[in-house]
Amino acid sequence: MKANDERLIAIxxxxxxxxxDRIEGYEKAIxxxxxxxxxxxxxxxxxMAEESxxxxxxxxxxxxxxxxxPATDTTTAGDIYRVWMDVKTTFAGNDVLASLQLCEYGEDKALEAYxxxxxxxxxxxTDIRLIIEKERASLKSSHDRIKRYRDDYANAEKSH
Structure with a gap:
C-alpha cells in the first residue's frame, strides 16, 4: 500500500x-x-443521527x-467530540437550550475535522474528495439548523 493511501485511510x-461519535451523541440526546x-x-x-x-x-x-x-469505534482521544459525553448531564435538568449549545459545539468540532x-x-x-466536501456541506447545514434552534430557545428564555 502506498504511503499516500495509508494517510488517506487514517484521515x-x-x-x-x-x-x-455524532450518532452516539444524538441518540443519547433523543x-x-x-x-x-x-x-x-x-x-x-x-x-442528524441518520445523516451521520x-x-x-x-x-x-x-x-x-x-x-x-474501516474504523468501527468512536474516537478514543475524546478531544474532538468529548462534548457528547456531557449530554446526559445537561439533560438532567431537561435544559433544551444547554443541549442545543452542546450540539452546536459538537457540530463545530465535526466541521473543523472535515x-x-x-x-x-x-x-x-476526486470521488473521495467530493464525498468529504458533500458531507462537510451537509454538516454545515446541520450546524446552522442547530444554531437557529439554539437562538430561538435563547430568545424564548429571555422573554420569560
Whole structure:
C-alpha cells in the first residue's frame, strides 16, 4: 500500500469515528429528552443521527476502496467530540437550550475535522474528495439548523 493511501485511510477513519461519535451523541440526546413537547427537537436529532449513519457508510466504503480496514469505534482521544459525553448531564435538568449549545459545539468540532481533512497535503482521489466536501456541506447545514434552534430557545428564555 502506498504511503499516500495509508494517510488517506487514517484521515478517513478519523472522520468515520467522528460520525460514530455524532450518532452516539444524538441518540443519547433523543433518549434524554423527557418533555413530550420537544418532539420537533427529537426529530431534528434523529435526522442528524441518520445523516451521520449515511456519512459513516460512505466513508467506510472509501476506506475499503483504498484497501484499508474501516474504523468501527468512536474516537478514543475524546478531544474532538468529548462534548457528547456531557449530554446526559445537561439533560438532567431537561435544559433544551444547554443541549442545543452542546450540539452546536459538537457540530463545530465535526466541521473543523472535515476542514482539517480537506486541508491535509495528500492526493485525494476526486470521488473521495467530493464525498468529504458533500458531507462537510451537509454538516454545515446541520450546524446552522442547530444554531437557529439554539437562538430561538435563547430568545424564548429571555422573554420569560
Amino acid at each position: 478517513l477513519n478519523d472522520l468515520v469515528r467522528i460520525n460514530y 433518549e434524554e429528552i423527557k418533555d413530550f413537547s420537544e418532539v420537533e427537537i427529537k426529530g431534528v436529532f434523529l435526522k 449513519r449515511k456519512h459513516r457508510t460512505e466513508l467506510t466504503q472509501a476506506v475499503v476502496q483504498l484497501g484499508g480496514e 476542514k482539517t481533512a480537506l486541508a491535509n497535503d495528500v492526493a485525494w482521489p
